[in-house]
Amino acid sequence: MAIVTPLETDSSGRRRLALASPATLEPLGEIEVQNEVDARAAVERARKAQREWAELPIAERARFLIRTLEILLERQEEVLSTVIGETGKPRTEAIQMEVFSVGDALNYYAKNAEAILKTEKRKLHGLTRWMKRLRIVYRPLGVVGVISPWNGPFVLAMNPTIQALVAGNAVILKPSEVTPFSGLLAAELFKAAGLPEGLFQVLTGDGETGAALCRAGLDKVSFTGSVATGRKVAVAC
DSSP, rough: OOOOEEEOOOOTTTOOOEEEEETTTEEEEEEOOOOHHHHHHHHHHHHHHHHHHSOOOOHHHHHHHHHOOOOOOOOHHHHHHHHHHOOOOOOHHIIIIIIIIIHHHHHHHHHHHHHSSOOOOOOOOOEEEEEEEEEEOOOSEEEEEOOOOOSSSTTTHHHHHHHHHHHHHHEEEOOOSSSSSHHHHHHHHHHHHHOTTEEEEEEESHHHHHHHHHHHOEEEEEEEEEEHHHHHHHHHH
């Protein structure tokens, strides 16, 4: 994972973090630690964008996934460079885990989302089967938060995001503070694919930012990380 060094608070009162490669110790850049105000503003933007997105047919949403896949293949070297720089993992592992797996997920959910989310008819048993009918109808939840870890910084940010988006939700991603640039690159790919503004956002920062996001009024949280932090997320939910 990248080496993180706290910097002096900037003129706006926000904390900043400097990151360096764990393999070469070369500087990777700096990030701002976003706070409660930022999280609530992001959720508000996401809610506005999600309403129209939810009305689109699933096939229309899936087209954005296919376009994102095309862009991923075009920019895979950039993804590899970012992931390797932040994590120090070997190139072969990065190709298999971060590029291939994400490409596979984009392709799979683009092709199968309609079947996965179609209305299901269920059989009832006993006397009720003569009086009632049972259907399971899938509807978007609204705004989903994704809190992703450092050891699969691109794939573990993208996979839950892909599923949430194609199901009609907006997503706010909070990547690990030691691998934030992989999360920011994910946002670039979706933006290049033409995803509506506000539908996928990234908040950078550490545990303070993740806690703020959990308190910001989300409809669901996807968390991958330690048991201790997972319990805190569960309590917040």
